Amino acid sequence: xxxxxxxxxxxxxxxxxxxxxxxxxxxCDSRTVSTNDMFVAIQxxxxxxxxxxxxxxxxxxxxxxxxxGAWDGVLPEGITLVTSEDTRKLLALxxxxxxxxxxxxxKLVGITGTKGKTTTSYMIKxxxxxxxxxxxxxxxxxxxxxxxxxxxxxxxxxxIDLQKLFRKMADEKCDVVVMEVSSHALxxxxxxxxxFDIGIFTNLSQDxxxxxxxxxxxxxxxxxxxxxxxxxxxxxxxxxARKLMDIATCPMTTFGIDNNPFVSAxxxxxxxxxxxxxxxxxxxxxxxxxxxxxxxxxxxxxxxICASVxxxxxxxxxxxxxxxxxxxxxxxxxxxxxxxxxxxxxxHSPASLESILKAVKTYTKGRVIxxxxxxxxxxxxxxxxxxxxxxxNAAYTVITSDNPRTEEPKEIVxxxxxxxxxxKGKYTVIVDRKKAIEHAIRMAxxxxxxxxxxxxxETYQEVNGVHNHxxxxxxxxxxxxxxxxxxxxxxxxx
Numbered sequence: 001x002x003x004x005x006x007x008x009x010x011x012x013x014x015x016x017x018x019x020x021x022x023x024x025x026x027x028c029d030s031r032t033v034s035t036n037d038m039f040v041a042i043q044x045x046x047x048x049x050x051x052x053x054x055x056x057x058x059x060x061x062x063x064x065x066x067x068x069g070a071w072d073g074v075l076p077e078g079i080t081l082v083t084s085e086d087t088r089k090l091l092a093l094x095x096x097x098x099x100x101x102x103x104x105x106x107k108l109v110g111i112t113g114t115k116g117k118t119t120t121s122y123m124i125k126x127x128x129x130x131x132x133x134x135x136x137x138x139x140x141x142x143x144x145x146x147x148x149x150x151x152x153x154x155x156x157x158x159x160i161d162l163q164k165l166f167r168k169m170a171d172e173k174c175d176v177v178v179m180e181v182s183s184h185a186l187x188x189x190x191x192x193x194x195x196f197d198i199g200i201f202t203n204l205s206q207d208x209x210x211x212x213x214x215x216x217x218x219x220x221x222x223x224x225x226x227x228x229x230x231x232x233x234x235x236x237x238x239x240x241a242r243k244l245m246d247i248a249t250c251p252m253t254t255f256g257i258d259n260n261p262f263v264s265a266x267x268x269x270x271x272x273x274x275x276x277x278x279x280x281x282x283x284x285x286x287x288x289x290x291x292x293x294x295x296x297x298x299x300x301x302x303x304x305i306c307a308s309v310x311x312x313x314x315x316x317x318x319x320x321x322x323x324x325x326x327x328x329x330x331x332x333x334x335x336x337x338x339x340x341x342x343x344x345x346x347x348h349s350p351a352s353l354e355s356i357l358k359a360v361k362t363y364t365k366g367r368v369i370x371x372x373x374x375x376x377x378x379x380x381x382x383x384x385x386x387x388x389x390x391x392x393n394a395a396y397t398v399i400t401s402d403n404p405r406t407e408e409p410k411e412i413v414x415x416x417x418x419x420x421x422x423x424k425g426k427y428t429v430i431v432d433r434k435k436a437i438e439h440a441i442r443m444a445x446x447x448x449x450x451x452x453x454x455x456x457x458e459t460y461q462e463v464n465g466v467h468n469h470x471x472x473x474x475x476x477x478x479x480x481x482x483x484x485x486x487x488x489x490x491x492x493x494x
Contacts, residue, residue, distance in 0.1 A: 001023055002020055002021070002023070003015075003019050003020065006023060006026065006097050006098050009093070010090060010093045012085035013083070013084050013090065015080065015083075016080065016081040017063075017079065017081055018080050019080075021063060023098075024036040025038070026040065026095060026160055028158065030053075030061075031055075033056045034060050037059075037060060037063070038061065038062070038065065038082075039061040039065065040065040040094070040160075041064070041087060042067075042088055043070055057075075057076065062078070064082065065082040065083075065084060065094075066082070066083055066087065067084060067085070068083050088159075088188055088189045089189050089192055091159050092163075092189050093192060095163035095164075096194070099166065102169065103166050103194045103195040106175055106176060106177050107177070107311055108179070108196050108198075109124060109177070109196070109198040109311075110228075111178070111303070112183070112186070112201060113201055113204060114204050114351055114352070115202060115203055115205070116203060116299060116303070117140070117182075117202060118180060118330060119292065119297070119300045120303045120304050121137060122326075123303075123322060124176075124178045126321040126324060128175070128176050128178075128311060128317075129321070130313070130318075130321040134173055134176075135174060136177035137177075138157070138162075138165065138178070139178075139179060140346075143157075143165060156179065156184070156191065158190055162191065183222055186221045196225065196228050196230065198230070198231055198307050198310060199233070199250070200234075200306070200307060201222065201225075201233070201234040202299065202300070202303060203235055203238045204219060204222060204238060204239075204240045205351030205352075222244075223248070226244060226247065226249065226252070227247070227248065229250050231251050232248055233252070233255055233306040234248075234253070235254075235256050235299055236255065236259045236260075237256040237257055237261070253306060255302040256302065257295075257298065263302055263306055264302070265277040265279050265298050265301075266285075267287075268298055272341065272360075272364065273291065273333070274293060275298055276289045279305070281315040286319065288301060288305075289323050290323065292326075292330065292331050293331060294331060294356065294359035305318055328457040329455070329473075330456060331345055332344045332457075334473050334476045334477060338480050340450070341448065341450070342444075342450045342480070343360065343449060343450070343452070344452045345451060346454070346455070346456025347372075347454065347456075348456075349382060349386075350386050353389050353453055356451065357370065357389065357390070361393060366446070367448045368395050369394065369395065369396045369398070369443065369450045369451070370390050370393075370450075371397075371398045371400060371433075371451065372386070372390060372398075372399070373416070374386060374402055374412055374415075376402075376403065376409075376412055378405075383416045383418075386416060387419030387421075388423055390420065390427070391425025391427065392423050396425075396443070397420065397428075398427070398429075398436045399420065399428070399436075400413070400429075401413070401432070401433050402455060403462040403463075404462070406464055406465065409431050413429055433470065434475050437452055440452070441476060441479040441480055442483065452472045452476060455470075458470075458472075459471045
């Protein structure tokens with residue numbers, strides 16, 4: 001594409017060189033640059049792309065984009081220099097132009113919030129497929145085009161990768177694309193220029209303060225979505241709903257249970273294997289069943305119903321889709337022949353851990369045994385908070401390692417313990433996650449529930465930059481196979 005077309009409509013840009021140059025690809029990683037590419041230098045948190053301009057030139061870049069005041073070098077003859085006030089925004093808008101604004105060719109649904117993004121996205125995908133639509137999915141677990149799955153590396157891809165994926169989805173005739181929109185993506189303008197038809201706000205609670213620094217900044221990032229979409233749906237039972245609606249520039253519709261929402265659920269039933277509720281469709285009450293337990297499932301379902309109705313789904317599509325939906329690592333039960341109840345869940349923030357623990361307590365006849373840790377190189381503030389939450393809500397907790405990354409696992413565990421010690425909760429510390437899961441399963445009785453929280457669908461454990469294979473579900477299944485055949489029908493503990 002001609003450089004002038006790539007930069008069309010982008011404000012705050014100056015160009016020194018050939019605007020008619022035919023650019024091969026737009027890149028922000030010098031390692032992927034090839035002949036006749038445009039390299040956009042981004043000031044990152046760990047590295048500064050301006051330091052890799054020379055490498056990009058050696059790899060064949062013919063257009064270099066820099067941020068004003070961030071680079072004072074001299075380019076070789078024949079290289080075009082683009083200077084921008086903000087190269088992150090430049091990259092996002094240039095990507096939209098380069099891939100011919102693909103998000104305008106399908107209905108785009110963006111979901112933001114602390115909890116529920118993944119589950120809600122899977123629900124909408126399933127319902128719309130029941131309605132005969134081809135659906136794209138972008139999120140934490142995977143990126144999907146219909147039934148084709150591509151592993152996700154981050155909740156929302158970098159802007160250039162996102163628009164490239166959108167183009168593929170448009171070319172493969174997706175009718176609807178549902179994506180999780182993270183606070184990082186909004187704050188870093190990765191979705192800038194995308195054409196959102198629907199925005200959904202699930203809830204807000206403490207998370208990612210290592211990045212956003214303050215809760216106000218975290219909220220502001222989430223709120224940006226509702227200045228970018230044509231229509232919004234908000235969980236009115238969340239304490240930040242009213243503030244969000246005041247900021248939004250699009251029409252907003254409320255859903256929820258308690259605070260007089262426009263779309264509501266009634267006669268709610270929650271068991272250890274499903275959630276069930278009623279809601280009116282065309283003045284007729286319909287019962288909705290979802291095979292994911294918990295009150296939060298009702299909220300996620302309501303959000304999915306709002307978007308799906310707007311997108312043209314029928315009552316039958318909704319009922320069938322929600323009853324059949326499954327989400328890897330979200331309240332996922334681990335099948336076994338020992339009559340033990342073992343659940344794997346991605347809960348890795350204070351709010352999500354508290355939510356899942358309170359949910360399982362309502363229907364567990366015996367004890368709730370919780371296995372969890374906290375990730376390294378992330379929000380340290382939440383570690384003692386999560387320890388206190390587990391101590392108050394679980395009958396027994398096994399504190400262990402999560403993804404320690406570059407931190408010492410024992411030090412992370414000590415910080416979790418600080419919160420646990422504020423409670424009367426019973427607990428033990430087993431830093432080795434495999435041994436921790438095995439310990440919890442050995443002590444479980446038939447009516448107990450073992451909740452393995454924090455990693456959910458993940459199939460690795462990150463230690464010092466290395467991803468070692470680790471799947472909570474696999475470890476739990478193997479642990480249960482090792483249990484002795486007890487003669488006592490009520491207990492399988494050693």
